[in-house]
Amino acid sequence: MKTNLSSQITLNRVSTKYYKPENAFERSVLTRFEKIPTDIYESVDEGAHQIATEIAFTIREKQKAGRFCVMALPGGNSPRSVFDELVRMHREEALSFRNVIVFTLYEYYPLAPDAVNSNLKTLQTMFLDLVDINKQNVFSPDGTIPKDTIFEHCRLYEQRIESFGGIDILLLGIGRVGNIGFNEPGSQANSNTRLILLDNTSRNDAAKLFGGTENVPISSITMGISTILAAKKIFLMAWGDDKAQMIKETVEGKVSDTIPASYLQMHNNTRVAIDLSAASNLTRIQRPWLVTSCEWNDKLIRSAIVWLCMLTKKPILKLTNKDYNENGLSELLALFGSAYNVNIKIFNDLQHTITGWPGGKPNADDTYRPERAKPYPKRVIVFSPHPDDDVISMGGTVRRLVEQKHDVHVAYQTSGNIAVGDEEVVRFMHFINGFNQIFDANSDIIDKKYKEIRTFINSKKEGDFDNADMLRLKGLIRRGEARTACTYAGIKSDHVHFLDLPFYETGKIQKSPISEKDVEIVRALLQEVKPHQIFVAGDLADPHGTHRVCTDSVLAAIDLEKSEKWMKECRIWMYRGAWAEWEIEHIEMAVPISPEELRLKRNTILKHQSQMEGAPFLGNDERLFWQRSEDRNRGTAALYDSLGLASYEAIEAFVEYIPL
Structure with a gap:
């Protein structure tokens, strides 16, 4: 079962000529704009395997010489695949870490003494506790120390690194503001380990770890730029298209404190390892005619x-x-x-990408249309990661498909329960209590459960996770909103499917990896409906990661079914949502939305009341989801207009996915 197919989505099927040059001369031509040696891999797994192999070689060489191998490690998602491969090597290839010294790149500050969401604990869970490293050889900044001891603590941390002869291998991810470690924009090249105030974007990115942005510490003790540049070997990793712009700035831009990662251009032994998605803005991939x-x-x-x-x-x-x-x-x-x-x-x-018939126009010549005229009507499944992505991303197209008599199903892949505020539960609890009083519904069970939930909410502290009852109620709220929105859009009630994929139902922001069980749930729906069209989220820059996992579950199920007769007659379209839009050169179907249809789409989005102003995880963008959606749709229409094509109020755009 292939569970990482989203990492291999390359919209223009990039020729290997541009990222796997055959010789040094070709590489020098292709990389003329690149100021740091950069290796592009077809998948995350391939890149992670290469980095892990080089780390393992260094560790073993140091073992032969009877010396320590000193490593500096970050947290976050970027190194996760490398850690997984190192753990596999430990278990299957007898790679020992007994001679490895680890310094963590940063730690959040301030932390409670019993904090379970520190960067060190994350590293222990992902890697350190899974190998035979001596726990006394692991060093980390202390996020619990008094403020007046921080300066001395940082000085001693630097001193300890020097006492082991410096860092041999340093792994880095890159943040969405170009930070390495927590060296935020404005950090200087001569900075050492220090306390630094976190950028809002960095705090939002850490929300997964702390159960919401409001719970993320405001500061971090981080290795400085100077500390990082003193390492003998540096790997900078980036996976996914949400890192593409920062990689371009880092690798091809000028050295600047506004992009702290660009300081790596000053290091003589840094390698950038990225997948094709993260490489998509590099000149040799995006504009190869220039090189x-x-x-x-x-x-x-x-x-x-x-x-x-x-x-x-x-x-x-x-x-x-x-x-x-x-x-x-x-x-x-x-x-x-x-x-x-x-x-x-x-x-x-x-x-020819523009069509008012997203399901295909019956009894029409479809030679130059993005969708086939037959069969008509079509069976359609719209897969929605959360219970509102369908209407945010393609609400106008869904309504058009229904009006044009296609058999439309919507499949909500997750409950979305963690994105509901406690105040929404309180509002519904008031309703239940009032209902019981008005209609004299004396149910001891309801009364008991009402009191239990109110007690839980009143005793809940910052950072506490919801219990099972709260999660069920929040999921019920989102189900109700989704059903209301579907009814408003004209979708039959028995065509609304709630899949509740198990990977999501952890009760925490950090989700489980995709599993066979997730894929089989999706596969069962495909086998039941046997659609002629599938719409799936292609919004892989979703900062919370759920979209990518949901997309992987659908693509994995499609991969298992691709030899079936019904699948050979099915087309798969990818949409994007609130976070990004397809670049116009990739768009293969553009569905115009009239002013009236845009108003109806807005009304449909507004049916998801829990996702308005008070919703968690809205991110840095202060616009509400309906505002982001309208701006994005109008922006696509304006771009078509600027190229000399027809002028529309708004456009929803799609890219076809062809199974590998």
Whole structure:
């Protein structure tokens, strides 16, 4: 069972020529804009295996010489796959860590003495407790010390690193503001281990660990830039398209304290290890015509022309031969003979993505339409990670499919119960209490449960996780909202499915890994409905990670079913939600939304009342979900307009997924 297929989604099927050069000369040509040696891997697992192999080699070499191997390790998700591979090597290949010294990169501050969510405890759970490292060889900043001892504590931490001869191998992830460790923007190159105030984005990213942003400590004791740059070998890891822009800034941009990771350009033995998704903004992947001759295909040509339009601020049909020649695209003129020929091709290509019939138009020529005319009507499943992603991401398209008489099912993959505030439960508890009083419903069971829940809420402290009753109630609230929204959109009640995938139901923000049980639940629904169309979340930059796991569960189920007859007649479309939009060069179906339809979509989103102002995990973006959605849809329409295509109020966009 393949459970990481989302990591292999490459929207334009990048040629290996651009990320696996055959020799040193080709590599030097392709990487001319890159200031740090960067290795691009097809998957996270491949990259993690390579890093772990090099770490294991160093550890064993040090063992032969009777010396310690000193490592500095971060927490977070970036090193998780590397740790998993090292644990496997320990268990299956007898890799010992008895000679390894570990210094943790940072620790949150302040922490309670009995804190269970420290960075050190996370590292112990992920890695340290699973291998034979001597616990006395693990050192970490102390997040519980008094404030007046922090300066001396940091000085001694630096001194201890030096006493072991410095750091041999240092692993790094990269934060969404370009931080390494918790060296936030503004950190200086000469900074040592110190206390630093956390950026709001970093605190939001740590919300998983602490049960909400409000519970995350405001500071961290972190190794400084100077401490990091003193390491003999550094690996910077980044996986996923949410890291793509920061990787580009780090690898190709100028050294700047606004992107602390860019200081790694000053180190003579740093390697950047990324997957194709994290590499998507590097010049050799995103704009390969600027560094080499290209293997031109339709997607790459479209990408080049849209880029040229943005650069010249011209619509497609106004681009000239001069525009092409002056911006590194003369190859296209040689292939097509003139700018006019290229312009017409790409204009028509984009024009053909636009359709008011997302399920296909019956009794129509579908040669240039994104969806087939037959069969009609189609059976459709919309997979929604949380109980509102369907309407946020493609509410207009769902309504259009229903109105055009397709048989639409919506499958909510998780309960979304952790994203409901306690005040919502209190509101419903008041209703239950009032209902009982009005109708004299003297139920001892209800009265007892009401008192238990009120007692739990009143005694709940910051950081406490909900008990089973609270989680069930919160899940029930979200189910009710989802059913109301589906009814408003015209979906039949027996076509609304709540899958409650087990990976999510931990009661904590940190979820379990995807399992066979998750995949089989999705697979059973596919086998029952046998859809002609599947819509699945492609919003892999979701900061909480749930979307990626949900997508992996669907793709894994599709992979298991791909040889079935019904699957051969099925098309899979990926949508994006509140966090990002497809780049226009990748869009394969664009569904226009009228002003009236946009208003109806907003009303549908508003049916999810628990996800309005008081909802947890709204992130740094102060806009509500309906506002983000409308801005995104209007922005896509404006982009089509700027390229010289039809002008619409809004557009929902989709990319086709073709099983590997």
